[in-house]
Amino acid sequence: MDIVITIFIIIGSVLMVTNIIRYLLFLKTTHDVLSSGSKRDRVWKYVAMILLIFFLIGYLFIAIFSDPDMMMAMILFGGSVFVAIVLTLMFNLLDTAKTRSIDIAEVLVGVIDARDPNLNGHSRHVQELTMLFYRYLPNWVKNDINPVSLEYAALMHDVGKLGVPESILNKPAKLDDDEWEVMRSHPRVGVQILEPLHTFDHIADWILYHHERIDGNGYYKLQGDEIPLAARIIAIADTYSAITMRRSYKEPRTHEDAVKILKEVAGTQLDAELVEIFLTIPKDELSKCIPEKVKY
Secondary structure: OHHHHHHHHHHHHHHHHHHHHHHHHHHHOOOOOOOOOOHHHHHHHHHHHHHHHHHHHHHHHHHHHOOOOHHHHHHHHHHHHHHHHHHHHHHHHHHHHHHHHHHHHHHHHHHHHHHOOOOOOHHHHHHHHHHHHHHHOOHHHHOOOOHHHHHHHHHOOOHHHHHOOHHHHOOOOOOOHHHHHHHOOHHHHHHHHHOOOHHHHHHHHHHHOOOOOOOOOOOOOOOHHHOOHHHHHHHHHHHHHHHHOOEOOEOOOOHHHHHHHHHHHEOOOEOHHHHHHHOOOOHHHHHOOOOHHHOO
């Protein structure tokens, strides 16, 4: 009987340590636009972490300094299993919520595309390019950017075009100065649209400054590292998409054309170091990023 009790205690202890490690990893990944929550939510997350550690310490104290019987061993083991089940359910629910939320966001972007035939899947294309780009970034860059937040910023980067009149969006001719001024306001309008969603606050600047130029000649005159890293990443994906996708006023350019243009504007319009990384992505992988409905 003592051997059975010992086995339950050991397995339960190992499972509890595993639960704590899983929860630490969970905390590390809950700093994105969907799961960061309010300040109160963040406090409760860390309270839960403290309680898990307290439970483990109590578990080990009983196992080492007392003489637990079978009932106590079963209770401790069952507690560890219960925590593992709750954590698994919580992770699965969060993953489901994130998947459904991105689907809803894509519907909203579809409304934007419907107003502007020239977008024709552009926002989704930028999203796909950005996340492909993310996979090729060095770890020192990845560590500074949450991929879920980056994906939402890329998908929603043109949401402000909901505030641009269709007469400007669909104008076949060149925009005049006043019209350009309205068009240039779309990043600011986008931030205003997303303002009620407070978990989007930390990506607002990524959307607001995605048209900034490294040389300081962008919409808000930021330059170099003053531009958020994520905004510089999205700007490259946005530029590549604009070059290679069809518009009512132009045919799509080839990948080779896009590579040439990106090299030409590296260091002036776009971050040269990031452009160099982007250009290491194989052509066939980039071509897969075009949404199915607009492939040609």
